[in-house]
Amino acid sequence: MPDAAIFANNMSTSVKHIVTLIKKDLLLEVRQQYTFYGILLYVASTIFIVYLTMGQPEGQVWNSLFWIVQLFVCVNAVAKSFLGDSRGRMLYFYSIAGATDFILSKLVFNIILMLVMSLLSLGVFIVLLDNPLTHFTAFLGISMLGGLGLALVFTFLAAIAAKAQQQAALMAIMGFPVIVPQLLLLSKIAKTAFEPVIQGGIWQMVLVLMGLDLLTVILALILFPFLWKD
Amino acid sequence: MRNYWWKILAYLLLLTVCTEGFLVKVPVLEGRLQQSVRNTFFHVPMWFGMMIFFTVSVVYALLYLYKQKPGYDHYALEFARTGTVFGILGLITGAIWANYQWGSPWSGDPKQNGAAVAILIYLAYFVLRGSINDIDKRHKISAVYNIFAYAMLFPTIWILPRMTESLHPGGMGAEGNPGLNPNDSAPAVTSFMWIGVAGWTLLGVWITTLRIRLQFLIEKKLHG
Numbered sequence: 001m002p003d004a005a006i007f008a009n010n011m012s013t014s015v016k017h018i019v020t021l022i023k024k025d026l027l028l029e030v031r032q033q034y035t036f037y038g039i040l041l042y043v044a045s046t047i048f049i050v051y052l053t054m055g056q057p058e059g060q061v062w063n064s065l066f067w068i069v070q071l072f073v074c075v076n077a078v079a080k081s082f083l084g085d086s087r088g089r090m091l092y093f094y095s096i097a098g099a100t101d102f103i104l105s106k107l108v109f110n111i112i113l114m115l116v117m118s119l120l121s122l123g124v125f126i127v128l129l130d131n132p133l134t135h136f137t138a139f140l141g142i143s144m145l146g147g148l149g150l151a152l153v154f155t156f157l158a159a160i161a162a163k164a165q166q167q168a169a170l171m172a173i174m175g176f177p178v179i180v181p182q183l184l185l186l187s188k189i190a191k192t193a194f195e196p197v198i199q200g201g202i203w204q205m206v207l208v209l210m211g212l213d214l215l216t217v218i219l220a221l222i223l224f225p226f227l228w229k230d
Numbered sequence: 231m232r233n234y235w236w237k238i239l240a241y242l243l244l245l246t247v248c249t250e251g252f253l254v255k256v257p258v259l260e261g262r263l264q265q266s267v268r269n270t271f272f273h274v275p276m277w278f279g280m281m282i283f284f285t286v287s288v289v290y291a292l293l294y295l296y297k298q299k300p301g302y303d304h305y306a307l308e309f310a311r312t313g314t315v316f317g318i319l320g321l322i323t324g325a326i327w328a329n330y331q332w333g334s335p336w337s338g339d340p341k342q343n344g345a346a347v348a349i350l351i352y353l354a355y356f357v358l359r360g361s362i363n364d365i366d367k368r369h370k371i372s373a374v375y376n377i378f379a380y381a382m383l384f385p386t387i388w389i390l391p392r393m394t395e396s397l398h399p400g401g402m403g404a405e406g407n408p409g410l411n412p413n414d415s416a417p418a419v420t421s422f423m424w425i426g427v428a429g430w431t432l433l434g435v436w437i438t439t440l441r442i443r444l445q446f447l448i449e450k451k452l453h454g
Contacts, residue, residue: 160358164358164361166361173358178354178378184386208385208389208393212386223374223377226295226374
């Protein structure tokens with residue numbers, strides 16, 4: 001077989017592995033509904049607390065509260081992604097799928113999860129805290145982009161934390177400082193969705209953000225095999 | 231002499247900065263900066279030092295992952311530690327200066343915030359190390375986190391301040407400020423700043439090598 005055909009063959013098997021692993025995670029999520037509903041309850045009650053204590057804040061406060069809630073939702077939703085699998089099962093995945101396929105499937109699954117959560121918290125925010133947005137679709141896009149970036153960074157950090165003791169505490173200790181630059185960019189980009197005119201300069205920041213996301217994926221692919229091997 | 235000439239050099243350079251640095255004629259700028267511009271010889275080298283040490287630390291983390299030699303982890307750890315100390319000193323020297331020049335020690339400048347985030351990220355590195363008991367695992371995982379943190383942090387330190395307004399020099403208004411403006415500094419200030427960068431960085435390397443030797447001695451004592 002020529003090299004290109006072998007490469008194409010390898011690609012198709014690895015795509016098959018990734019799809020199977022994502023399906024497995026989705027199925028687990030559907031079967032063990034309490035985890036999914038647990039996060040939903042977390043989203044709803046956090047935003048409800050914000051509503052009870054703040055009432056309906058103006059644009060800037062709304063924006064910063066939205067990103068803080070997103071951060072906490074992400075930590076809670078993604079933190080458990082490496083805990084469900086026992087040592088023996090991890091070894092099994094390693095032997096049949098390989099490290100890069102495994103981490104890619106986790107990344108994609110968590111992105112899907114975070115996109116759903118972002119949509120949901122945006123909905124609850126608008127219902128409870130009113131809608132100060134002037135450009136709804138722009139903010140929708142930014143919150144999707146934010147969910148994507150948060151999911152990528154925290155998936156990788158969860159992989160690191162899974163190897164240490166006190167995973168939940170470590171996620172917060174490692175994750176909050178690391179995510180600050182991204183959140184800063186996101187809230188700055190999101191600010192334009194509250195203003196009457198969308199400023200031209202935001203594309204530069206969106207590009208930086210997407211660059212960071214790409215960097216996260218590349219680093220996860222390169223570094224995860226080192227974490228995996230014991 | 232062949233091995234320790236740079237320690238003598240570090241001593242001489244810092245002697246120059248700490249004596250001649252206070253005597254050399256600097257522009258007074260209509261009384262705005264007065265003599266406080268001499269902070270450039272102390273504050274700016276701290277940031278150069280921090281960036282250099284964190285970069286060296288990440289290089290050793292990469293080397294550790296490729297060669298799996300425990301020695302590289304000592305290097306990565308100690309360079310990260312010295313980098314963090316330099317970062318904290320940079321924040322302090324900046325805050326003392328800002329108290330007189332900007333009116334308050336902390337004014338939420340993008341550069342100040344970025345530096346504080348950098349230090350938090352590296353403090354998390356030490357916490358992470360402490361939470362793993364297995365030694366091989368600790369070396370490997372902290373190397374992975376080191377690389378990840380560096381890659382997340384430094385683009386934002388080097389790119390973001392150029393996109394927002396800052397009180398730091400190099401001002402291009404809304405176009406953003408890199409933090410330094412070599413084209414608008416007096417030659418005396420620039421040259422003493424570089425002497426300071428060389429001197430303080432060499433001192434940092436000296437401290438780090440001492441600590442690395444200490445680490446190796448402790449390890450030797452523990453494991454025979």
